[in-house]
Amino acid sequence: MNIPDDILLMIPGPTNVPPQVLDALGSPSFYHRGAAFKELLEVCTEGLKKVYQTANDVLILTSSGSGAVEAAIVNVLSPGDKVLVIEGGKFGERMKDIAMTFGAEVDVLPVEPGRAADPEVVRRLLSDHKALLFVQNETSTGVRQDADLLAAAAREVGALSVVDTVSSMGGMSIPVDEWGLDAVAAGSQKAFMLPPGLAFVSMSEKAWEAAAAARMPRAYFDLVAARKSLAKGQTPWTPNVNMIRALAVSLELIFAEGLENVWRRHHALGEACRAAVDALGLRLFADREHASDVVTAVHSPDGLDSKELVSRVRDNHKILISGGQGELAGKIFRIGHMGCCQLDDLLRTIEATAIELNALGFACAAQEGLAAARAAYQAAMG
Amino acid sequence: MNIPDDILLMIPGPTNVPPQVLDALGSPSFYHRGAAFKELLEVCTEGLKKVYQTANDVLILTSSGSGAVEAAIVNVLSPGDKVLVIEGGKFGERMKDIAMTFGAEVDVLPVEPGRAADPEVVRRLLSDHKALLFVQNETSTGVRQDADLLAAAAREVGALSVVDTVSSMGGMSIPVDEWGLDAVAAGSQKAFMLPPGLAFVSMSEKAWEAAAAARMPRAYFDLVAARKSLAKGQTPWTPNVNMIRALAVSLELIFAEGLENVWRRHHALGEACRAAVDALGLRLFADREHASDVVTAVHSPDGLDSKELVSRVRDNHKILISGGQGELAGKIFRIGHMGCCQLDDLLRTIEATAIELNALGFACAAQEGLAAARAAYQAAMG
Incomplete structure (x- = not known):
């Protein structure tokens, strides 16, 4: 080959991966229910919380970033929920598709590719929406949204903000708690300097409340199960232990810099x-x-x-x-x-x-x- | 750490990973939409088809084995479909949970842990079921089912067989086409000698027909999208390229032996x-x-x-x-x-x-x- x-x-993405991270990735595999994994998971979770600038849990999924975006959506919504999706590129379109697939009633704010959404327009469009869905950094057009203003607009009407930061988390400061972002998805193969294969989701207290009532079906991406397992230093399904080991090294590099x-x-x-x-x-x-x-x-x-x-x-x-x-x-x-x-x-x-x-x-x-x-x-x- | x-x-599982496979895993990351990945995906897909003993596509997912089990279920069923699940251990229970979560009407055949299901009993229980769901090798009890007889029983009433072979595919001969298994899930961290993080699903022609009409929601685990991408030498979402590179090496080792x-x-x-x-x-x-x-x-x-x-x-x-x-x-x-x-x-x-x-x-x-x-x-x- x-x-x-x-x-x-x-x-x-995928980006280059530093040799130290590749070394960890290519180290022996190990058991995902023992003390070593528990410690590793804790270290990684704490590190991710710093990168996310959040006091809430950040859950680690074995999937690509799109899996985390799906998880963020299906864990806070029920079929029939009205949502507003900002669509200005390929990944905004993906959020829309996922929401529709799982039965949300989707309103779309189309934005010309290359332009950001006007938070004022978003504010006017939001009414009885359960959530505002948007891509904080649209890879397909190189556009960064004003996530702080968009989340504030959502909050004003009591809507959740569900945010795709797959390509940006770690590379840009996205203070999740300060900006009040509710469900935030990221991926390993961008600023985290890893290959693709892990994804991350943070959930605010408001998002967890929504999760308790949300009825979109989820099993592999059930974040309530993930949170319950995390409290025991585990994941609900067998995780990619080698990738998580490599994540610990990439986080070390990030904090060293x-x-x-x-x-x-x-x-x-x-x-x-x-x-x-x-x-x-x-x-x-x-x-x-x-x-x-x-x-x-x-x-x-x-x-x-x-x-x-x-x-x-x-x-x-x-x-x-x-x-x-x-x-x-x-x-x-x-x-x-x-x-x-x-x-x-x-x-x-x-x-x-x-x-x-x-x-x-x-x-x-x-x-x-x-x-x-x-x-x-x-x-x-x- | x-x-x-x-x-x-x-x-x-996870099992030990041979050094050659670890070397491939820890090699530089690369682009998932280029000629090299296309060739790699083809080689891996062909190799998996040999292991599965099937002429049908075997799709590669970036998830744990449970993700592939979910994919096998949600791609062939619709909410309200009646299914029969054989439950004799933890992984049978998981299949039941996934099917129920996504709205199937689930009949359960409980089997004493450590015992296999009697195909005659299954035959009698099957009626207007859309599918029979079972774990071919139940990791929690060390029991192997008579998958050939169970699939035959399902076929008799026109039901699909949805089979979890996560812990066994590759280590035991499971001739998917000969036995007529319709949707078959496997995982990387068992007989495939890889860390966890990739999963595989084969779909029979009958399963693909069912997929065309199936209405359980799926996005990340949409196998129709995966099949469409595979025809172009791609995956719908960014795959774990390093793991797939390592899979090629593990398949080489398998075929060399x-x-x-x-x-x-x-x-x-x-x-x-x-x-x-x-x-x-x-x-x-x-x-x-x-x-x-x-x-x-x-x-x-x-x-x-x-x-x-x-x-x-x-x-x-x-x-x-x-x-x-x-x-x-x-x-x-x-x-x-x-x-x-x-x-x-x-x-x-x-x-x-x-x-x-x-x-x-x-x-x-x-x-x-x-x-x-x-x-x-x-x-x-x-």
């Missing part, structure tokens, strides 16, 4: 990437005020198919960036800068992208992009 | 363990005709708490065996012999168990147990 191990992953420093580095990488985009004469796809710090989406220059750009950057430079998804295929490209990504990784990516843009007929000065990125990074790091 | 890496896992040889080795280990139980003067918990080849459950001698035995074997010999679950806690102990388990591992376990049984006041001759195990193994290997 030809799986190239020397490709720099500059996609919005310092959470604030990790967030600052991600912000600086975002600033650097955006500055390079400007300097190369490209156009950001996302509204600049809401541009994500973990993934940057860029308009492909007129007439230039971004799929071709992505292929050339991969084949000629061993760097993987992303194209657009769905209707945006060929029209945008995306650079992920999350997890263990460092400035050098981003600079290498900017240079490779500039070289291939020139080769495809879009004239731009790589050196100017690099200089702008360096300056913006330094300014942001302070 | 103190996670002991030198413990021999003789529990019914030869599937028939793997099954023969497991059967020989089962025979060896049962012979040792007899020679030590212990009593098998499972009906001998239906004793599992991957896990052996043993009555704890009168007055001897099996929890204490398990602790002593662990602390004094660095070997982990299992106690009983639920009502069987303290009353039975279980020895798992699956995956990469070799005769030497089992002999070490028998000796350690005999030593600790003596220490706890149950007189038995370790050497007789070992001799019986060796002889039975050799006889079975031929």
